[in-house]
Amino acid sequence: MAILTEKQKALVEKIGIFHETAGMQPAAARVMGLLFVSSTPQLTFDEITELLQISKSATSNAINLLIQTGQIEYTTFPGDRKRYFKLKIKNWREGFKKKIEVMTGFQVLLREVLELRKEENTHCDCSKLEEVVSFLEFLHQELPKLVERWEKSRT
Amino acid sequence: MAILTEKQKALVEKIGIFHETAGMQPAAARVMGLLFVSSTPQLTFDEITELLQISKSATSNAINLLIQTGQIEYTTFPGDRKRYFKLKIKNWREGFKKKIEVMTGFQVLLREVLELRKEENTHCDCSKLEEVVSFLEFLHQELPKLVERWEKSRT
């Protein structure tokens, strides 16, 4: 069975903490770390369990979460019941788009604020809020173009 | 003392949940919501405590966190010991920059992964990882320019 060097273990934790900080469950975050770091491009359920020293249920839980959120995927081989898990990095563009959606989605809440303030007839200055709304709108338009621009720059 | 309408209360919660989802502590997230929604442009410690129905310690904790992370600020008035808290929306550009830094900061971890893989002499395909690194680099360069472009478009 594959084993991790100390350096690899440390990096798994580092990447784990990064994802944890971004709101991911600890075990799932370590699985991400492991799949990034592992020299083997794909790992089985049991390998993940053993390399991370977590219980089978923790692994099951983490893996299902990551599959559901589109961050990992698996392949199988004929005559082998194991699933081989790997990062779905092909999809990083998708992931980026999702992040943009969330960020610019705050716009909707800000509009509600502005609407409500109008109703309540308050006389306070809303120009800064309007500025943020405008910027989020701008981002929403421009970020996809930016991705395209990058894609062209690579060909 | 100011009181919130049902609509306002609902929106405070909505904005609260948005910030909570983004990793903020619940109470702090409600304070953000309140300061966005409140028709009064600034609120005192006690107003926050009463409007949100939380304890003084929860308010103290939340406020200090938000001040520390540069998301709110306060003003005072001569002959009045109270602090009047408000959003530091002037700083939203700063906040945006911070978010970019965090996101593109993942690049550093990815480089470590690539470095380690080279050391371990693995033969697996790293091209997708390199692609992500390249894109994060591109973003790091381009996003500040994008902000500038938006600023010009507004004048």
Add this chain to the structure above:
DNA sequence: TCTTTAGTTCATAATTTTGTGAACTAAAAA
């Protein structure tokens, strides 16, 4: 048919996060 494999599920335990209220502080007011 019996066993093994590759997981899943669930009750419960451990840990972490968050909130509370009472006691405290430091400055201003009376």
Add this chain to the structure above:
DNA sequence: TTTTTAGTTCACAAAATTATGAACTAAAGA
């Protein structure tokens, strides 16, 4: 000097999140 105001601090409680291990399932192999 005593009291009030505007908070802060801290020990503890409540709640939410995670992890565990034992029991289970469903398919494949012997």
